[in-house]
Amino acid sequence: xxxxxxxxxxxxxxxxxxxxxxxxxxxxxxxxxxxxxxxxxxxxxxxxxxxxxxxxxxxxxxxxxxxxxxxxxxxxxxxxxxxxxxxxxxxxxxxxxxxxxxxxxxxxxxxxxxxxxxxxxxxxxxxxxxxxxxxxxxxxxxxxxxxxxxxxxxxxxxxxxxxxxxxxxxxxxxxxxxxxxxxxx
Numbered sequence: 001x002x003x004x005x006x007x008x009x010x011x012x013x014x015x016x017x018x019x020x021x022x023x024x025x026x027x028x029x030x031x032x033x034x035x036x037x038x039x040x041x042x043x044x045x046x047x048x049x050x051x052x053x054x055x056x057x058x059x060x061x062x063x064x065x066x067x068x069x070x071x072x073x074x075x076x077x078x079x080x081x082x083x084x085x086x087x088x089x090x091x092x093x094x095x096x097x098x099x100x101x102x103x104x105x106x107x108x109x110x111x112x113x114x115x116x117x118x119x120x121x122x123x124x125x126x127x128x129x130x131x132x133x134x135x136x137x138x139x140x141x142x143x144x145x146x147x148x149x150x151x152x153x154x155x156x157x158x159x160x161x162x163x164x165x166x167x168x169x170x171x172x173x174x175x176x177x178x179x180x181x182x183x184x185x
Contacts (some may be wrong), residue, residue, distance in 0.1 A: 005066035009051040009074045012081045017051060019044050025073055029080025031141040032121070036076060038069050048114050051077075079141035086150045090134045092165040093156075097126045097134045104136070107168070108157040116156075135170065 011017055015029040025044055026035045040043055042065055045052045053070040055062040057111040078084070090097055104116045104124055118124055121140050128134045136153065139148040150169075159166035161177045168174060 005053055005070045009077055011049050011051060011077060015077055015081050017046060022106045027076040027080050028032060031080050031083050033079060034076040034142060037129050039065050042069050075143045079143055083139055083141050084143045084146050084147055087170040088136045088150060088167055089170050090167055095134060097136050099124045099126045114156055116150060119145060121145055
């Protein structure tokens with residue numbers, strides 16, 4: 001058995017889960033509603049306050065989908081009840097970020113400002129304090145969408161290995177290179 005797939009998913013009180021006949025799992029909670037189409041071979045059953053994901057055989061395809069769909073459904077339940085947060089830090093002189101509704105405006109050392117229109121499911125806030133790097137905070141119930149948006153923002157100016165300038169996740173450690181050394185004559 002898949003170690004992840006056989007774990008039951010606990011459903012909090014304020015969350016409702018429905019499994020539709022076409023094998024679509026719909027999860028509703030205080031932070032929104034998410035749905036995921038599950039493969040026809042994988043069965044999702046609700047027993048008491050738990051969800052159980054089972055597979056028909058031990059084929060490699062079924063084993064891989066078993067853990068995948070269990071993890072996706074568990075992330076949906078966590079997302080609609082608690083939500084997910086990603087914090088990113090802008091490291092560099094003159095790097096700035098400002099949230100204007102669903103538009104994130106950034107100054108990243110280019111000759112122009114970069115504006116990103118964010119999906120409505122993602123909430124963005126920015127914090128800029130004196131003598132500290134600007135921090136972008138992204139919040140959403142959809143973990144997959146949140147990771148995709150964070151990766152897009154990071155790709156605009158990925159951290160470089162010599163000075164560490166760029167957009168990095170808060171708490172991320174970067175591998176730094178030594179750089180040039182003066183030649184001895």
